[in-house]
Amino acid sequence: MKKSNLNRLEYFVAIVEEGTITAAAERMRISKAVVSKQLQLLEEELGATLVVRNSRHLNLTEVGQSFYEAARASVAQAEEAFEAVRQGRNEPTGNLRITAPLDMGVTYISPVVAEFRIAYPAVTIDLTLSDTRFDPVEARFDIAYRVGWLADSANVARKLAGFQQIVVASPRLVEQFGRPEHPEDLARLPFVEHRALPNPLHWQFESTSGETSGVQMTPALRADVTPAIKAMVVEGAGISILPDFFAKREIDNGTLVRLVPDWSLPAGGIYAVYPPTQFRSAATKRFADLLAERLRKNLA
CATH class of the missing domain: 3.40.190.290 (D-Maltodextrin-Binding Protein; domain 2)
Incomplete structure (x- = not known):
C-alpha cells in the first residue's frame, strides 16, 4: 500500500484557510505551482474532489469540508507536538479564532482576549464580534460563544452561565x-x-x-x-x-x-460552542477555561 504524503495536509489546510491557491502560496512562501500540484496529487491520492475551483474562489465540496476538519486537527496536533518539544512544555501556540455576540464580546470577552494574549504571546487571536450566529465549522472558528438558546446541531456545546x-x-x-x-x-x-x-x-x-x-x-x-x-x-x-x-x-x-x-x-444560557472534532488545541482549551472562570466571577 502506498504511503500517504502527510505534508499535503498542510498545503490543503492553507488553501482552505486562505481562500485561494495564490494566498496559500504566499502564506507558505512557496510558488503557486507547487501548491496547486500538491492539491492535485492529494485529490488523486484520495480519489475525491476536495475543492471546486473558479477564477476567483475555491469552494469546498462536502467531502472536502469533512476532510478539512480532520486535516486541520492533524496539522494543529503536529504543530503543537513540535512546539512542545521546542519549549519543553505544552504552552498554547498558533492561531485562535473566536466569535461572540457584540454585547458579550465587548463587555466580557475582549478583556480576556487581551489578558490571554499577554500571558501567551505565541498565540495569535482573531476575534469576530457579531450578533450573526456563525456556524463554527462553516466559518472555521475554534470557539463560538452564544447567548440565548441553541439550535440542534452536531457541534459540541458547553453551558457557562444562565441569564434572565x-x-x-x-x-x-x-x-x-x-x-x-x-x-x-x-x-x-x-x-x-x-x-x-x-x-x-x-x-x-x-x-x-x-x-x-x-x-x-x-x-x-x-x-x-x-x-x-x-x-x-x-x-x-x-x-x-x-x-x-x-x-x-x-x-x-x-x-x-x-x-x-x-x-x-424564558431564561437563557451563555454557551461555548466548538466544532465536533476530537482534537482541540492547547490555546482553545486554555482560553475556554479562562473565559469560563472570568464569567463565573463577573456574573456571580
Whole structure:
C-alpha cells in the first residue's frame, strides 16, 4: 500500500484557510505551482474532489469540508507536538479564532482576549464580534460563544452561565408614560426591536403565581446589535428586553429601571460552542477555561 504524503495536509489546510491557491502560496512562501500540484496529487491520492475551483474562489465540496476538519486537527496536533518539544512544555501556540455576540464580546470577552494574549504571546487571536450566529465549522472558528438558546446541531456545546431576560426603560420614559403594572400594558409603549432575534416582537410572560400573558410589541425603532438597543433605551426612545447581565450596571446606577419585575420571560444560557472534532488545541482549551472562570466571577 502506498504511503500517504502527510505534508499535503498542510498545503490543503492553507488553501482552505486562505481562500485561494495564490494566498496559500504566499502564506507558505512557496510558488503557486507547487501548491496547486500538491492539491492535485492529494485529490488523486484520495480519489475525491476536495475543492471546486473558479477564477476567483475555491469552494469546498462536502467531502472536502469533512476532510478539512480532520486535516486541520492533524496539522494543529503536529504543530503543537513540535512546539512542545521546542519549549519543553505544552504552552498554547498558533492561531485562535473566536466569535461572540457584540454585547458579550465587548463587555466580557475582549478583556480576556487581551489578558490571554499577554500571558501567551505565541498565540495569535482573531476575534469576530457579531450578533450573526456563525456556524463554527462553516466559518472555521475554534470557539463560538452564544447567548440565548441553541439550535440542534452536531457541534459540541458547553453551558457557562444562565441569564434572565428583563424589560427595561429609562426613568424619563417611565415618567412620561407611567409605570406599567401588567405585561399587557407594555404593548402601548414604544418598543426598540432587536432585529437579529427570531421572533423579536412577541413575548411570553409568566407571573410568580403561574399566570401567563402573551404580548405583541409595536416597534418604534429597530436595530440589529444589543449595545445600540441599550443606548436607545437609556436615551428614553423606548422600552426593550435585554439580558440581565447586560443591563446590570445601568440598573445599579439608575439610568435604567426594570419594568414588571413580578413577571418573568424564558431564561437563557451563555454557551461555548466548538466544532465536533476530537482534537482541540492547547490555546482553545486554555482560553475556554479562562473565559469560563472570568464569567463565573463577573456574573456571580
